[in-house]
Amino acid sequence: MDPILSCRWYDREGEWALTVTHQATGWELMATAPRWSESLPFSDPDDVRRLAQALLDLPAEPEPYECEWQLSRTDRERTHFATFALGLDPTDDHRPYLAYQSYHHTGQATGLGLEVICENPPVDHLRAQAHAFLTGHP
Known part of the structure:
Protein backbone atom coordinates (compact mmCIF):
# COMPACT_ATOMS: atom_id res chain seq x y z
CA MET A 1 0.00 0.00 0.00
CA ASP A 2 1.09 3.59 -0.50
CA PRO A 3 2.66 5.35 2.45
CA ILE A 4 0.32 7.32 4.68
CA LEU A 5 3.08 9.51 6.08
CA SER A 6 6.53 9.56 4.54
CA CYS A 7 9.70 11.58 5.04
CA ARG A 8 12.68 10.78 2.79
CA TRP A 9 16.04 12.50 2.57
CA TYR A 10 19.49 11.86 1.13
CA ASP A 11 23.04 12.47 2.23
CA ARG A 12 26.41 11.30 0.92
CA GLU A 13 25.78 7.80 2.36
CA GLY A 14 22.46 7.33 0.54
CA GLU A 15 18.72 7.37 1.22
CA TRP A 16 17.12 7.66 4.65
CA ALA A 17 13.39 7.46 5.39
CA LEU A 18 10.73 7.24 8.06
CA THR A 19 7.46 5.94 6.61
CA VAL A 20 4.12 4.85 8.05
CA THR A 21 2.03 2.48 5.92
CA HIS A 22 -0.89 0.12 6.29
CA GLN A 23 0.18 -3.47 5.62
CA ALA A 24 -1.85 -6.68 5.64
CA THR A 25 -0.86 -7.19 9.29
CA GLY A 26 -1.72 -3.62 10.37
CA TRP A 27 0.01 -0.25 10.65
CA GLU A 28 3.82 -0.25 10.38
CA LEU A 29 6.58 2.31 10.79
CA MET A 30 9.49 1.62 8.46
CA ALA A 31 12.85 3.18 9.31
CA THR A 32 15.34 3.12 6.44
CA ALA A 33 19.06 3.85 6.46
CA PRO A 34 21.42 3.46 3.48
CA ARG A 35 22.43 -0.11 4.41
CA TRP A 36 19.67 -1.28 6.72
CA SER A 37 15.95 -0.97 7.33
CA GLU A 38 13.47 -2.32 9.84
CA SER A 39 9.82 -1.98 10.66
CA LEU A 40 7.76 -2.07 13.82
CA PRO A 41 4.00 -1.96 14.27
CA PHE A 42 1.97 0.99 15.43
CA SER A 43 -0.51 -0.60 17.81
CA ASP A 44 -3.64 0.64 16.06
CA PRO A 45 -5.07 3.36 13.80
CA ASP A 46 -5.47 5.68 16.80
CA ASP A 47 -1.68 5.92 17.10
CA VAL A 48 -1.45 6.85 13.41
CA ARG A 49 -4.17 9.47 13.94
CA ARG A 50 -2.24 10.80 16.94
CA LEU A 51 0.90 11.06 14.78
CA ALA A 52 -1.03 12.88 12.04
CA GLN A 53 -2.55 15.27 14.57
CA ALA A 54 0.87 15.87 16.18
CA LEU A 55 2.21 16.87 12.75
CA LEU A 56 -0.69 19.28 12.26
CA ASP A 57 -0.17 20.69 15.77
CA LEU A 58 3.59 21.19 15.32
CA PRO A 59 4.05 24.83 16.39
CA ALA A 60 5.28 27.35 13.84
CA GLU A 61 6.89 29.41 16.60
CA PRO A 62 9.82 28.22 18.75
CA GLU A 63 8.42 26.50 21.83
CA PRO A 64 8.86 23.19 23.64
CA TYR A 65 7.09 20.41 21.74
CA GLU A 66 7.57 16.64 21.58
CA CYS A 67 5.34 13.64 20.97
CA GLU A 68 6.72 10.14 21.47
CA TRP A 69 5.62 6.60 20.67
CA GLN A 70 6.97 3.33 22.06
CA LEU A 71 6.88 0.55 19.47
CA SER A 72 7.68 -3.13 19.95
CA ARG A 73 7.52 -6.61 18.46
CA THR A 74 8.48 -9.92 20.04
CA ASP A 75 9.70 -12.75 17.81
CA ARG A 76 10.55 -16.03 19.58
CA GLU A 77 13.17 -15.16 22.21
CA ARG A 78 13.97 -11.68 20.90
CA THR A 79 12.19 -8.39 21.59
CA HIS A 80 12.69 -5.56 19.16
CA PHE A 81 11.55 -2.17 20.44
CA ALA A 82 11.98 1.47 19.51
CA THR A 83 11.17 5.03 20.37
CA PHE A 84 9.80 7.27 17.67
CA ALA A 85 9.55 11.01 18.35
CA LEU A 86 8.40 14.16 16.61
CA GLY A 87 9.23 17.55 18.01
CA LEU A 88 11.08 20.84 18.06
CA ASP A 89 14.70 20.64 19.24
CA PRO A 90 15.19 23.10 22.13
CA THR A 91 18.98 22.88 21.76
CA ASP A 92 18.93 23.88 18.06
CA ASP A 93 16.68 26.95 17.67
CA HIS A 94 13.61 24.69 18.04
CA ARG A 95 14.21 23.14 14.64
CA PRO A 96 11.69 20.36 13.81
CA TYR A 97 12.84 16.75 13.85
CA LEU A 98 11.70 13.16 13.48
CA ALA A 99 13.75 10.60 15.41
CA TYR A 100 13.73 6.80 15.54
CA GLN A 101 15.98 4.71 17.81
CA SER A 102 15.59 0.96 18.07
CA TYR A 103 16.91 -1.66 20.48
CA HIS A 104 17.07 -5.45 20.53
CA HIS A 105 16.69 -7.50 23.69
CA THR A 106 17.70 -11.17 23.80
CA GLY A 107 17.93 -12.98 27.12
CA GLN A 108 20.02 -10.82 29.44
CA ALA A 109 21.42 -8.44 26.80
CA PHE A 133 -4.84 10.86 6.21
CA LEU A 134 -7.18 12.40 8.78
CA THR A 135 -9.66 13.36 6.07
CA GLY A 136 -9.60 9.87 4.56
CA HIS A 137 -9.56 7.92 7.87
CA PRO A 138 -11.97 9.64 10.27
Whole structure:
Protein backbone atom coordinates (compact mmCIF):
# COMPACT_ATOMS: atom_id res chain seq x y z
CA MET A 1 0.00 0.00 0.00
CA ASP A 2 1.09 3.59 -0.50
CA PRO A 3 2.66 5.35 2.45
CA ILE A 4 0.32 7.32 4.68
CA LEU A 5 3.08 9.51 6.08
CA SER A 6 6.53 9.56 4.54
CA CYS A 7 9.70 11.58 5.04
CA ARG A 8 12.68 10.78 2.79
CA TRP A 9 16.04 12.50 2.57
CA TYR A 10 19.49 11.86 1.13
CA ASP A 11 23.04 12.47 2.23
CA ARG A 12 26.41 11.30 0.92
CA GLU A 13 25.78 7.80 2.36
CA GLY A 14 22.46 7.33 0.54
CA GLU A 15 18.72 7.37 1.22
CA TRP A 16 17.12 7.66 4.65
CA ALA A 17 13.39 7.46 5.39
CA LEU A 18 10.73 7.24 8.06
CA THR A 19 7.46 5.94 6.61
CA VAL A 20 4.12 4.85 8.05
CA THR A 21 2.03 2.48 5.92
CA HIS A 22 -0.89 0.12 6.29
CA GLN A 23 0.18 -3.47 5.62
CA ALA A 24 -1.85 -6.68 5.64
CA THR A 25 -0.86 -7.19 9.29
CA GLY A 26 -1.72 -3.62 10.37
CA TRP A 27 0.01 -0.25 10.65
CA GLU A 28 3.82 -0.25 10.38
CA LEU A 29 6.58 2.31 10.79
CA MET A 30 9.49 1.62 8.46
CA ALA A 31 12.85 3.18 9.31
CA THR A 32 15.34 3.12 6.44
CA ALA A 33 19.06 3.85 6.46
CA PRO A 34 21.42 3.46 3.48
CA ARG A 35 22.43 -0.11 4.41
CA TRP A 36 19.67 -1.28 6.72
CA SER A 37 15.95 -0.97 7.33
CA GLU A 38 13.47 -2.32 9.84
CA SER A 39 9.82 -1.98 10.66
CA LEU A 40 7.76 -2.07 13.82
CA PRO A 41 4.00 -1.96 14.27
CA PHE A 42 1.97 0.99 15.43
CA SER A 43 -0.51 -0.60 17.81
CA ASP A 44 -3.64 0.64 16.06
CA PRO A 45 -5.07 3.36 13.80
CA ASP A 46 -5.47 5.68 16.80
CA ASP A 47 -1.68 5.92 17.10
CA VAL A 48 -1.45 6.85 13.41
CA ARG A 49 -4.17 9.47 13.94
CA ARG A 50 -2.24 10.80 16.94
CA LEU A 51 0.90 11.06 14.78
CA ALA A 52 -1.03 12.88 12.04
CA GLN A 53 -2.55 15.27 14.57
CA ALA A 54 0.87 15.87 16.18
CA LEU A 55 2.21 16.87 12.75
CA LEU A 56 -0.69 19.28 12.26
CA ASP A 57 -0.17 20.69 15.77
CA LEU A 58 3.59 21.19 15.32
CA PRO A 59 4.05 24.83 16.39
CA ALA A 60 5.28 27.35 13.84
CA GLU A 61 6.89 29.41 16.60
CA PRO A 62 9.82 28.22 18.75
CA GLU A 63 8.42 26.50 21.83
CA PRO A 64 8.86 23.19 23.64
CA TYR A 65 7.09 20.41 21.74
CA GLU A 66 7.57 16.64 21.58
CA CYS A 67 5.34 13.64 20.97
CA GLU A 68 6.72 10.14 21.47
CA TRP A 69 5.62 6.60 20.67
CA GLN A 70 6.97 3.33 22.06
CA LEU A 71 6.88 0.55 19.47
CA SER A 72 7.68 -3.13 19.95
CA ARG A 73 7.52 -6.61 18.46
CA THR A 74 8.48 -9.92 20.04
CA ASP A 75 9.70 -12.75 17.81
CA ARG A 76 10.55 -16.03 19.58
CA GLU A 77 13.17 -15.16 22.21
CA ARG A 78 13.97 -11.68 20.90
CA THR A 79 12.19 -8.39 21.59
CA HIS A 80 12.69 -5.56 19.16
CA PHE A 81 11.55 -2.17 20.44
CA ALA A 82 11.98 1.47 19.51
CA THR A 83 11.17 5.03 20.37
CA PHE A 84 9.80 7.27 17.67
CA ALA A 85 9.55 11.01 18.35
CA LEU A 86 8.40 14.16 16.61
CA GLY A 87 9.23 17.55 18.01
CA LEU A 88 11.08 20.84 18.06
CA ASP A 89 14.70 20.64 19.24
CA PRO A 90 15.19 23.10 22.13
CA THR A 91 18.98 22.88 21.76
CA ASP A 92 18.93 23.88 18.06
CA ASP A 93 16.68 26.95 17.67
CA HIS A 94 13.61 24.69 18.04
CA ARG A 95 14.21 23.14 14.64
CA PRO A 96 11.69 20.36 13.81
CA TYR A 97 12.84 16.75 13.85
CA LEU A 98 11.70 13.16 13.48
CA ALA A 99 13.75 10.60 15.41
CA TYR A 100 13.73 6.80 15.54
CA GLN A 101 15.98 4.71 17.81
CA SER A 102 15.59 0.96 18.07
CA TYR A 103 16.91 -1.66 20.48
CA HIS A 104 17.07 -5.45 20.53
CA HIS A 105 16.69 -7.50 23.69
CA THR A 106 17.70 -11.17 23.80
CA GLY A 107 17.93 -12.98 27.12
CA GLN A 108 20.02 -10.82 29.44
CA ALA A 109 21.42 -8.44 26.80
CA THR A 110 20.02 -5.30 25.21
CA GLY A 111 21.78 -3.70 22.25
CA LEU A 112 21.33 -0.61 20.15
CA GLY A 113 19.64 -1.02 16.82
CA LEU A 114 18.96 1.43 14.04
CA GLU A 115 18.99 5.21 14.55
CA VAL A 116 17.30 7.41 11.95
CA ILE A 117 17.02 11.14 12.61
CA CYS A 118 15.58 13.67 10.21
CA GLU A 119 16.58 17.17 11.24
CA ASN A 120 14.41 19.86 9.71
CA PRO A 121 11.92 17.61 7.85
CA PRO A 122 9.63 19.04 5.15
CA VAL A 123 6.93 20.12 7.61
CA ASP A 124 4.49 21.50 5.01
CA HIS A 125 4.66 18.23 3.04
CA LEU A 126 4.16 16.16 6.21
CA ARG A 127 1.23 18.35 7.27
CA ALA A 128 -0.40 17.85 3.86
CA GLN A 129 0.00 14.06 4.23
CA ALA A 130 -1.38 14.21 7.78
CA HIS A 131 -4.39 16.25 6.66
CA ALA A 132 -5.09 13.81 3.80
CA PHE A 133 -4.84 10.86 6.21
CA LEU A 134 -7.18 12.40 8.78
CA THR A 135 -9.66 13.36 6.07
CA GLY A 136 -9.60 9.87 4.56
CA HIS A 137 -9.56 7.92 7.87
CA PRO A 138 -11.97 9.64 10.27
